Amino acid sequence: MSYGVRLRIWGDYACFTRPEMKVERVSYDVITPSAARGILEAIHWKPAIRWVIDRIYVLKPVRFESIRRNEVGGKLSASNVKSAMKSGQLADLVTHVDEDRQQRAATVLRHVDYVIEAHFEMTDKAGPQDNEAKHAEMFKRRAEKGQCFHQPCLGNREFPASFELLIGDELPNPDASLLGTKDLGWMLGDIDFANGMTPMFFKAEMVDGVIEVPDYSEMKS
Amino acid sequence: MTAISNRYEFVYLFDVTNGNPNGDPDAGNLPRLDPETNQGLVTDVCLKRKIRNFVQLAKEDSAGYAIYMQEKAVLNNQNLEAYKALGLKHESKKLPKDQDKAKAITEWMCQHFFDVRTFGAVMTTDVNSGQVRGPIQISFAKSIEPVLPLEISITRMAVTTEREAEAQGGDNRTMGRKHIIPYGLYRAHGFISAKLAERSGFSDEDLQVVWQALQMMFEHDHSAARGEMSARKLIVFKHQDALGNAPSHKLFEAVTVERVTDASSPARAFSDYQVTIDREAIPASVEVLELL
Numbered sequence: 162m163s164y165g166v167r168l169r170i171w172g173d174y175a176c177f178t179r180p181e182m183k184v185e186r187v188s189y190d191v192i193t194p195s196a197a198r199g200i201l202e203a204i205h206w207k208p209a210i211r212w213v214i215d216r217i218y219v220l221k222p223v224r225f226e227s228i229r230r231n232e233v234g235g236k237l238s239a240s241n242v243k244s245a246m247k248s249g250q251l252a253d254l255v256t257h258v259d260e261d262r263q264q265r266a267a268t269v270l271r272h273v274d275y276v277i278e279a280h281f282e283m284t285d286k287a288g289p290q291d292n293e294a295k296h297a298e299m300f301k302r303r304a305e306k307g308q309c310f311h312q313p314c315l316g317n318r319e320f321p322a323s324f325e326l327l328i329g330d331e332l333p334n335p336d337a338s339l340l341g342t343k344d345l346g347w348m349l350g351d352i353d354f355a356n357g358m359t360p361m362f363f364k365a366e367m368v369d370g371v372i373e374v375p376d377y378s379e380m381k382s
Numbered sequence: 383m384t385a386i387s388n389r390y391e392f393v394y395l396f397d398v399t400n401g402n403p404n405g406d407p408d409a410g411n412l413p414r415l416d417p418e419t420n421q422g423l424v425t426d427v428c429l430k431r432k433i434r435n436f437v438q439l440a441k442e443d444s445a446g447y448a449i450y451m452q453e454k455a456v457l458n459n460q461n462l463e464a465y466k467a468l469g470l471k472h473e474s475k476k477l478p479k480d481q482d483k484a485k486a487i488t489e490w491m492c493q494h495f496f497d498v499r500t501f502g503a504v505m506t507t508d509v510n511s512g513q514v515r516g517p518i519q520i521s522f523a524k525s526i527e528p529v530l531p532l533e534i535s536i537t538r539m540a541v542t543t544e545r546e547a548e549a550q551g552g553d554n555r556t557m558g559r560k561h562i563i564p565y566g567l568y569r570a571h572g573f574i575s576a577k578l579a580e581r582s583g584f585s586d587e588d589l590q591v592v593w594q595a596l597q598m599m600f601e602h603d604h605s606a607a608r609g610e611m612s613a614r615k616l617i618v619f620k621h622q623d624a625l626g627n628a629p630s631h632k633l634f635e636a637v638t639v640e641r642v643t644d645a646s647s648p649a650r651a652f653s654d655y656q657v658t659i660d661r662e663a664i665p666a667s668v669e670v671l672e673l674l
Contacts, residue, residue: 229408307629311575319426323631
């Protein structure tokens, strides 16, 4: 028995960063399956389940915009924290943004609107009290009420995603400009966290606004 | 400190008069614009910077309110000194494999630094557990109506170098440029997740500090570039449930900002707008707090 869900998500901005263009971020044309999974997990997730994205429906034309911001270059290192924990000196443990400034541009998407079609599988962490119906109901209940663990975002947290559970079989029509077939090239499918965080890719093709996401096992690392 | 147990959203309205709320490094420090609509933009990070600065001012160095991301132009090489003093190796950049130790490090950071607890921070490389995702998420602020940036040329009655003075034959004048927006009312949306607050230890007391910061931060951020900026409205939605009781977009839609004066002429003051909250559209399980 399948417990598929359809969630409509939309927002003003989105940035699904291409891994090859991360310094000056450039977004993929559409949401990646891994970002879509993250959105579902923001609403409901337990270690007992794993979300699998089946299909992505693109509803609005793909448009980009550039934003340049001052960002911080470095990351906090754990050993610095350790030494501060020992010495109790916070003064040594701050980042002065003026010294570590990087101006970075981001090429982001505008006015996005998608429908994510997904189901979940039970993992080996599932206990006897976990069953598919329970998790499916929990997800649906939360999504219907607008509840979430944290507000889902469209790639980056500064771009919040609005969401709505789609009930029934009807799907909103995609924009006319999306009709036809468009090759989106190799796209990130997800990251294999079990195997040293190996990125997995698939050849994305958008037909009349619909992208079929292959099974995890068919993606290439 | 116990973490907050309610989810919140907020609508934050602030305005600028004859100033530049947020310069665009891509456009020679012109105020940021949405090129499609000409509405003004203020980035999330710009607002977070001001919250940090306010907390640093208000809380000085009181315990638990240190700021990790500091704005300061003093070179600080004490990091290395600390290493030497403790005999630690500089290379060990990864989090310990030991999960408990990794957790202790993250917890310690959350306890001591307000901004880590509130906005999160990326710690170290490779290991996932070294990231804190803070409970507060802020979107880009956008002006209600299109704004028109003006370029104002200014003069300075002095020059920097001798050479310039000689070239001008003692006239000693330089020209500069300022970019201002005559008036713009901006609206930002914020989200506060109770569940993420649990993980970082973001408490009710911290929340009050954030509300205070949002109300007062522009008062302590005056500069030649900013002009007059002020917080105008802070409307908070408090959900009964930690997970929330209503979709955020429905709550945001209940707050409308409309022009009350002739829309064919540009707005120049907050009184040109009216903010209304459609309380009918908000479920009883969500409390509306008008903090400002």
